[in-house]
Amino acid sequence: MPLLRLFTLAAGLMDFLTGLGLVFxxxxxxxxxRVATPAPDALVFLRFVGAFVGAVGATYLWAFLxxxxxxxxxxxxxxxxxxxAAGAYSATAIALGWLPPVWLSVPATDFALVAAQLWLLRQPRLWSDENPRA
Structure with missing residues (x-):
């Protein structure tokens, strides 16, 4: 189904490219x-997060391929x-003042993708065995 493939490609590219950007x-x-750049010694932790974000994106791209x-x-x-987990943590960190409100795009994106994925998973016609190729 083209919808599944398009969604998977978009989510994969978003996370994979964001992860690469955070790493490199x-x-x-x-x-x-519009996020303040932390001190150079703190960037190592941001790069570590980027590796995980990129890996999540790579899983979507793997499925797409x-x-x-x-x-x-x-x-x-x-x-x-x-x-x-990422959405809940970042939303909590924002609420507690650990992260500035500009980070709201992270939980908004994660929760929106969770909602979309749950909706897509509950659409039986999308998962029909008649044509297993997406």
Missing amino acids: FPAQLLPLM RNHRAYLRAVFELTIPFRL
């Missing part, structure tokens, strides 16, 4: 996000806990 170019990427509903379904199911 955090001081250049953060101002584009496999072009089979079973892989898409697996990625949708497996990334939900990671997105919920």
